[in-house]
Amino acid sequence: MNNTNCRVVRPPLVGAIVLGIGAAASGQASAQTTIGTEQQAAREESQSRSVQDIYREEHALFSDRLTVEPGITYTYSDRDSLALRGFLALDAIFLGELNLDNVESHITTFEVNTRYGFTDRLEASINVPFVYRTTELESIGGDLSTERNTSASVSDSGLGDITASLSYRLLPETMERPDVVVSLGVRAPTGKDPYGIDLNQDPDNTNLYVPEELPTGNGVWGVTAGVSVLKSVDPAIVFANLGYTYNIEDEFDDISSGSAEQKAKVDLGDSITAGFGTAFALNERLSLALSYSHEYIRETEITPEGGSSTKVVGSSANIGVFNIGGTYALSDSTSVVTNLGIGMTEDASDILLTFRMPFQL
Numbered sequence: 001m002n003n004t005n006c007r008v009v010r011p012p013l014v015g016a017i018v019l020g021i022g023a024a025a026s027g028q029a030s031a032q033t034t035i036g037t038e039q040q041a042a043r044e045e046s047q048s049r050s051v052q053d054i055y056r057e058e059h060a061l062f063s064d065r066l067t068v069e070p071g072i073t074y075t076y077s078d079r080d081s082l083a084l085r086g087f088l089a090l091d092a093i094f095l096g097e098l099n100l101d102n103v104e105s106h107i108t109t110f111e112v113n114t115r116y117g118f119t120d121r122l123e124a125s126i127n128v129p130f131v132y133r134t135t136e137l138e139s140i141g142g143d144l145s146t147e148r149n150t151s152a153s154v155s156d157s158g159l160g161d162i163t164a165s166l167s168y169r170l171l172p173e174t175m176e177r178p179d180v181v182v183s184l185g186v187r188a189p190t191g192k193d194p195y196g197i198d199l200n201q202d203p204d205n206t207n208l209y210v211p212e213e214l215p216t217g218n219g220v221w222g223v224t225a226g227v228s229v230l231k232s233v234d235p236a237i238v239f240a241n242l243g244y245t246y247n248i249e250d251e252f253d254d255i256s257s258g259s260a261e262q263k264a265k266v267d268l269g270d271s272i273t274a275g276f277g278t279a280f281a282l283n284e285r286l287s288l289a290l291s292y293s294h295e296y297i298r299e300t301e302i303t304p305e306g307g308s309s310t311k312v313v314g315s316s317a318n319i320g321v322f323n324i325g326g327t328y329a330l331s332d333s334t335s336v337v338t339n340l341g342i343g344m345t346e347d348a349s350d351i352l353l354t355f356r357m358p359f360q361l
Helices: 012-046 049-057
Strands: 067-089 093-117 122-140 149-159 162-171 179-188 199-202 205-211 222-233 236-247 250-252 264-267 271-281 286-297 301-304 317-329 335-343 351-356
Touching (some): 149 205
Antiparallel strands (some): 067 093, 067 351, 199 205, 222 236, 236 271, 250 264, 264 301, 271 286, 317 335
8 A cells, every 4th residue: 555656757838738638637636535425424324323433333333422332142052072992893782981971161252343444434442351261071981981970160261362453445335335344353362371371181081181261362363354345235134245365373391291391483373254144124223144164174284393393183164054033223322233243164162152242432
């Protein structure tokens, strides 16, 4: 986005002609810009509050008023794994150790998102999350027994990773083209990183290992670039988005889960996100939205001090979520936003439930 200035020397007559044409073109462009701004303002005034909320949630309605959006998100996931260590005798009888594990994760995130539009095209936002999470672990099959069942639970809380972003309306919506918004964001590793957390063996089950604490962040800086489009197709609004997150490699003094410290560099896998959906204004205050989002996370690479880089097996993920959301305008400055996310892939959380209340000051 660099501007290059150049100077061209012309004869006086040609310069006067070009100057006249440039002034006329400039005047015409200014007039078109003024007309476009007036049309945009008129369109926003004619929209119902429910439609404006849809545009605002998709970052396509910038306001010069400060918007504060507190919210809470609950995420639940349940994972089962079966481990067989032995061999099959006579093609029918298994001899060895059987271990069935179950892990339930409950994550509650309290966050405050603040947005401010400097112009009708540029908006800045910052999100500050506080994370409380509980993990329940259960293991069956300790010490070669299929009847021994032990469980443990660990909880932790703390500040999550703070993010800040800028959104810019590249192209305003017209009759022929959609609204196009580009964004650039930065994630700071303010939360507890997941590296170097010690695991303690359960005294009643040698197959069960319990972490001493739980992470609340990714541990590394991240940069996200994205683009979103939105188009009004009466009576619906359709939208889509695409984004890429680059995680910056960082070095940690200890990434091991035992007593021996292991210094290493961690290159957290980058991720690609894409989504699309549609929204309907049911009346002046109520709107309904249906969407699908998908995220692909690449494998994480670890480079121990003095060693070579290796990929962490199983660290890649495909996360698909189907979302059902609704927005209700309590007043001209306050709304209630709800969303239910249903995991559609094995790596996705089973349920994501979100409540937010944006209000303008």
